[in-house]
Amino acid sequence: MNQIKLFCPATIANVSCGFDVLGLCLESVGDEMLFEKSAEKGIRIQEIIGADLPLEVEQNVAGVAALSLYEELDPDFGVDITIYKNIKAGSGIGSSAASAAGAVFGVNALCNYPLSNKELIYYAMQGEALASGAPHADNVAPALLGGFAFIRSYDPLDIISIPTPSELYATVIHPQIELKTKDARSVVKQNISLKKAIVQCGNLGGLICGLYNSDYDLIGRSLHDEFVEPIRSLLIPNFDELQLAAIEHGALGSGISGAGPSVFALCEGRKVAEVVAKAMKEVVRGADYESEIHVSPINSQGIKIIS
Amino acid sequence: MNQIKLFCPATIANVSCGFDVLGLCLESVGDEMLFEKSAEKGIRIQEIIGADLPLEVEQNVAGVAALSLYEELDPDFGVDITIYKNIKAGSGIGSSAASAAGAVFGVNALCNYPLSNKELIYYAMQGEALASGAPHADNVAPALLGGFAFIRSYDPLDIISIPTPSELYATVIHPQIELKTKDARSVVKQNISLKKAIVQCGNLGGLICGLYNSDYDLIGRSLHDEFVEPIRSLLIPNFDELQLAAIEHGALGSGISGAGPSVFALCEGRKVAEVVAKAMKEVVRGADYESEIHVSPINSQGIKIIS
Incomplete structure (x- = not known):
């Protein structure tokens, strides 16, 4: 070759x-x-x-x-x-x-x-x-x-x-603002309460079990982040509205992709993922930044x- | 009835x-x-x-x-x-x-x-x-x-x-000292570093994947506790020696059972679990407390x- x-x-x-x-x-x-x-x-x-x-x-x-x-x-x-x-x-x-x-x-x-x-x-x-x-x-x-x-x-x-459950799709919106990984990392608190750590462990375990069992509801119930999302999300314009729109339109759950600024939602089936994409697009309509949206099966x- | x-x-x-x-x-x-x-x-x-x-x-x-x-x-x-x-x-x-x-x-x-x-x-x-x-x-x-x-x-x-992987066995030693759950809980630190929380998440996920995949080595690699064992183990006589003896005799991993004082080891197969039981017994021979040992499949x- x-x-x-x-x-x-x-x-x-x-x-x-x-x-x-x-x-x-x-x-x-x-x-x-x-x-x-x-x-x-x-x-x-x-x-x-x-x-x-x-x-x-x-x-x-x-x-x-x-x-x-x-x-x-x-x-x-x-x-x-x-x-x-x-x-x-x-x-x-x-x-x-x-x-x-x-x-x-x-x-x-x-x-x-x-x-x-x-x-x-x-x-x-x-x-x-x-x-x-x-x-x-x-x-x-x-x-x-x-x-x-x-x-x-x-x-x-x-x-x-x-x-990977076969019907799992991701919708990702990329608000084209500048947010450097190093900056997104710098806002992360270096200490957390044991209580939050246990909640995170519960959700992580739930997500993994959900993936093994193709239990979409369990995947959805588990998609919460105690560690960084509460603070990092403040750096992302319209984060709360994007997450809410995704959930209200049928997404299993939604969060920050990597260090942001992209926001993802996981969905059961392509149809829901596309409805969620449309709803997210609606949130950023008229915003002072450009956005790109992807709908994708898990590869x-x-x-x-x-x- | x-x-x-x-x-x-x-x-x-x-x-x-x-x-x-x-x-x-x-x-x-x-x-x-x-x-x-x-x-x-x-x-x-x-x-x-x-x-x-x-x-x-x-x-x-x-x-x-x-x-x-x-x-x-x-x-x-x-x-x-x-x-x-x-x-x-x-x-x-x-x-x-x-x-x-x-x-x-x-x-x-x-x-x-x-x-x-x-x-x-x-x-x-x-x-x-x-x-x-x-x-x-x-x-x-x-x-x-x-x-x-x-x-x-x-x-x-x-x-x-x-x-539950079919060949998974537990060996449990109960050193008959008094250690109340409330006391064992009171030594737990209420804040931890994010770094330790991430290590715990890694191991918890590893353990769950190991159980789903019947991957005994992965189960063993994952059996570590960052949250409480480092402190709670100080309340349990001979904890380090018991854990070391278990590992040295083939246990996948070992830790505190619940809030203690019992110490458990997980093993692949009954034979190993019995060898580990013997090794743990040897550790507490001559101790100033009684001990009880159980070898059990997962029920x-x-x-x-x-x-």
């Missing part, structure tokens, strides 16, 4: 009660990345279409991730990368993770798949570290594994795939080979 | 990372309770064999639980209860819960099962409130439902049964009808 083109999906990290431990993979929105073998050793980013991002490997999320794996595998060829960026940077649906996960998948593919997708997560995390200051896995893991990916532990890295496969 | 005799199992609440949200049901240790219809209306506790506990209904855990259900169902007969107490009070393996759960099961049975076992949990919790000052469900729920019972929420009460049924 001398070249490969990939679809690199967007992802929703945290998923309310899964703060810092859970992420899910989307189907309908993502980047594309082209990887070509080259005689000259090393990683090169040839072109980035659709975003103004650095081509220098060490300053680019995809570059850093690709390089960390490339140095590990040390193949006797180089890799040229072209990125077709569709996921907006700073949207909170894993734009950097799509690049990082795609980068390691592509390098691994050109090397004939010496590592499993699970083993690639570590290398993709190196790219994430550049983007957000912390090598978190809750976007790159679902991008690489598909479905819901649960991070039991970072040290050692221990990641579990959780089954159970993760990164896909286009050609 | 004019009388029914029940086996009312012991239970392990918390299960390390499941602090206040999880409990499991034991098979090999429990009380027996006899319920007889009587022409005279009301609840009466006729006799308690094996323990020095009050016969007055309002001062007895079984009495309070039975009465709360009896008043709800309002049958045209009375119920006489005889309790054969095998689970020692204050052991931390759900002695009061066995009585409370048994009481509501017995009354419901004599009334011809108008309520499901899940619906009975609320009434059993009224008995628990008398025992520990809080109407907690993490012992009565597994006693009534069997297996692992997960409490997503108390308000509203939302309890989920989690599958997937809960309360059983003996006759």
Whole structure:
């Protein structure tokens, strides 16, 4: 194989009660990345279409991730990368993770798949570290594994795939305001009451059981976040109205996607997800910012080979 | 049906990372309770064999639980209860819960099962409130439902049964020191770091996934408690040595049973559980307190009808 083109999906990290431990993979929105073998050793980013991002490997999320794996595998060829960026940077649906996960998948593919997708997560995390200051896995893991990916532990890295109910859809609205991940992280309180922690544990366990049992009502009852949403949501315009509109129009639950500003809702069935999308759109009609809305099944496969 | 005799199992609440949200049901240790219809209306506790506990209904855990259900169902007969107490009070393996759960099961049975076992949990919790000052469900729920019972929420009460891997065994050692639940609760810190809360979420999710997937290693990796074990364990003599002995002899993990002082280990297979029991016994040899050790499969049924 001398070249490969990939679809690199967007992802929703945290998923309310899964703060810092859970992420899910989307189907309908993502980047594309082209990887070509080259005689000259090393990683090169040839072109980035659709975003103004650095081509220098060490300053680019995809570059850093690709390089960390490339140095590990040390193949006797180089890799040229072209990125077709569709996921907006700073949207909170894993734009950097799509690049990082795609980068390691592509390098691994050109090397004939010496590592499993699970083993690639570590290398993709190196790219994430550049983007957000912390090598978190809750976007790159679902991008690489598909479905819901649960991070039991970072040290050692221990990641579990959780089954996805077949009728589960996500609606995501991206209010195009600037909200940097680092800023969104800085408002998080570093201490919480034991009582809230237990409520979070209850909801997280409920969500996981709901996913295993395809119990949509239980999934909905569990989608609450005690840890960060109460504060972080203040940074997102119209958050309360968006969440309320989603619930009132049949969503199972709704919360902040990753560090925001995107707001997601989970729904049973595409029809409900589309009704919810319409209701969310209505909330932001006339707002002084642009919005983008996605309706997507949960992507159970993760990164896909286009050609 | 004019009388029914029940086996009312012991239970392990918390299960390390499941602090206040999880409990499991034991098979090999429990009380027996006899319920007889009587022409005279009301609840009466006729006799308690094996323990020095009050016969007055309002001062007895079984009495309070039975009465709360009896008043709800309002049958045209009375119920006489005889309790054969095998689970020692204050052991931390759900002695009061066995009585409370048994009481509501017995009354419901004599009334011809108008309520499901899940619906009975609320009434059993009224008995628990008398025992520990809080109407907690993490012992009565597994006693009534069997297996692992997960409490997503108390308000509203939302309890989920989690599958039990078939080869999962528990070893429990009860060091016979006095450690009141109220005291064990008073040492719990009311605030924790977000970091620890996230670690706990990771392990709780890991444990639940491990149970669904019958992944014994994952269950073992997840059995850690950030919330209370580090402090509460200081109240339990030889806790560190017991835990270490369990792990060194093949246990998947080990922790405090409920509010202690019992210490449990989960094991894959009866053989390992018995080796672990022997190792724990060795730790307390020569100690200035008596100990009792139980080896038990997880009881997937809960309360059983003996006759």
